[in-house]
Amino acid sequence: MTAPPASPPSALPVKRHHWIVRLTHWLTFVLLVGMITSGLQIYGAYARFGERNGPFYAPNPFQNHGFPTWSRLGGWLAGGLNWHFTLMWPLTLGGLLYLSYLAASGEWRSLLFRPRDIRGAIEMQKYYLRLRKDHPPQGKHNPLQKLAYTFIIFLGILSVLTGFAIYKPTQLSWLTALFGGFQAARYWHFWAVWFFTAFLIVHVVLVFVVDPASLRAMITGWYRGRFPSHD
């Protein structure tokens, strides 16, 4: 699957990612792996949702199933909790640093999905479905990428907020109530794991299939690929 270049390939490498973006990208990856694995350890202590002996009307394919040892971090509940409540700090601070950079640099303009991107997203989808022959013109990211990256930022914020709602359901009762109560907040916090995992798989596959040069760009900052690096 090779797409015709959207713009002439640059002979010279161009600077694509600021060091803050690269640092927070890899930091988030490592910390998220730690958060998910320690989270699976915590989940095993009560592997279901709903009040004790009460019903909970939401599907959970993992009901009453703990996760295998290889997928868990912490050894036991206290260890899982201590890992989770340690890694949450650098993960959240890294996320705030990244969002501050997006806002301060104006980079958000080329990354966040806005209503004006809807038409472009449809065209991009047509291209992927081979209903359109030529690759639609794009800026730094195509509209479907913008949609995915905006979603993952939203998912990160949702994870932090549902995390707070579970951590302090009495002190932050308004937040816990916003998510439908303590058990519902646990449920959404847990589902975020599977959205992150699905995103990670698709993200890595697309890097290698569509734009392998972007991997080097995320490590060194320099890009020799076929897509523009600026809007």
Next chain:
Amino acid sequence: MIDRRALLRLAAGAGTASLVAACGWDGGNAVRPLLLDVSRFNDWVGEKIFFSKNRLAREYPVAERTPSLPSYFISPSMPVLQNPSAWRLQVAGLLREPQSLSLEQLQAMPRTSYTVKHHCVEGWSAIATWHGVSLSAVAERCGMLPQARYVRFDSFDSGYSNGWDLASAMHPQTILAYGMNDNPLPPTHGAPLRLYSPTKLGYKMTKYLVSLTFTAERPGGYWEDQGYPWFGGV
């Protein structure tokens, strides 16, 4: 290039994290102390940032009580008093007037009742009604001294104990409970007297109480000494 070196370290970290996860590892002797240091920091955040001495936990209608509330003890069999009438609560430590209180004396004090949600560290929750005397009233009765900063709770359940910060202990919803769901406190839930508060996780609420001691030094606790968060506030 500094960036590249930082990234190499990160990559090494990522590899380690995967391996760590792959072994169901707890962090070992190298990481465990660091995790416990952060846990102490989280205790501080829990007490100083999140906790408010005036904020009350939501109360529920009695009709929303959960059919049953799980319970546990650490002794091989359920702790039961041989001679219940001889039982006294020792109130000791940094007090003008340390006292030894009978259940009748505690029940004669102003009664607090509420129906609240119980949060277990494992992730389950349940709603029950509790009846008892507010701990701050007991502290007042015994003349708590200004040097008191913590309270230690001891039980007759094989040495199970907990240490609390004074602010949580003096919260208006922190009670010494002698009743549950309109009945006397059952032995499964810590008869004759247990600590209760909707601002703490279940393991912080000592059952089968024998004494409470006001201290200037931070007391440990059964689960806390094994690595569970000390503050345990919700």
